[in-house]
Amino acid sequence: NAGVMQNPRHLVRRRGQEARLRCSPMKGHSHVYWYRQLPEEGLKFMVYLQKENIIDESGMPKERFSAEFPKEGPSILRIQQVVRGDSAAYFCASSTDRGDNSPLHFGNGTRLTVT
Amino acid sequence: GESVGLHLPTLSVQEGDNSIINCAYSNSASDYFIWYKQESGKGPQFIIDIRSNMDKRQGQRVTVLLNKTVKHLSLQIAATQPGDSAVYFCAEGGNNRLAFGKGNQVVVIP
Numbered sequence: 001n002a003g004v005m006q007n008p009r010h011l012v013r014r015r016g017q018e019a020r021l022r023c024s025p026m027k028g029h030s031h032v033y034w035y036r037q038l039p040e041e042g043l044k045f046m047v048y049l050q051k052e053n054i055i056d057e058s059g060m061p062k063e064r065f066s067a068e069f070p071k072e073g074p075s076i077l078r079i080q081q082v083v084r085g086d087s088a089a090y091f092c093a094s095s096t097d098r099g100d101n102s103p104l105h106f107g108n109g110t111r112l113t114v115t
Numbered sequence: 116g117e118s119v120g121l122h123l124p125t126l127s128v129q130e131g132d133n134s135i136i137n138c139a140y141s142n143s144a145s146d147y148f149i150w151y152k153q154e155s156g157k158g159p160q161f162i163i164d165i166r167s168n169m170d171k172r173q174g175q176r177v178t179v180l181l182n183k184t185v186k187h188l189s190l191q192i193a194a195t196q197p198g199d200s201a202v203y204f205c206a207e208g209g210n211n212r213l214a215f216g217k218g219n220q221v222v223v224i225p
Binding site: 004055109 | 151158161208209211213214215216
């Protein structure tokens with residue numbers, strides 16, 4: 001039973017380019033979360049999605065960031081016109097229920113570096 | 116607003132000794148708590164969870180204690196092994212999500 005799969009593992013983008021991060025949840029999981037982690041920091045909530053719906057995006061920056069979880073295919077976190085401050089590790093997690101009521105299972109993250 | 120914090124940034128422990136990691140939380144409405152372990156270059160790995168109707172829960176070599184009166188959570192690791200070296204995060208559930216603390220580095224000395 002494959003865990004949460006994220007790709008790419010490492011992504012390098014120049015300022016102004018777009019970054020697309022992909023996440024395939026565990027089989028049978030319909031709840032997906034994205035978190036961002038800066039070096040030596042905890043994980044900061046970004047967005048919570050269920051299939052085809054954004055449930056809570058209160059942790060997402062208002063501009064340049066978007067997320068989707070289509071009916072078919074992986075969840076995508078998209079960052080447009082990246083800036084150096086976007087450099088971080090982005091983790092996706094999935095669960096069978098809401099994340100405040102059941103364990104989240106995390107992928108190994110995508111490490112984004114903006115040059 | 117809610118906040119979750121850890122008291123000690125780094126804990127060095129001799130192999131075979133017990134480890135205790137502490138965590139304070141401020142949202143008294145939280146009713147679900149989790150401990151995660153994160154090794155370098157990997158995502159957080161679930162260790163153990165506890166709901167607010169319990170004050171203690173045991174797993175394999177780990178025990179989580181919850182003191183709702185003082186809003187304190189702790190993780191005890193018995194007979195610490197080199198493979199336990201990692202950063203440990205506590206997290207509290209509320210508002211459809213988990214809120215994480217900053218993390219506590221555990222270093223096991225062989």
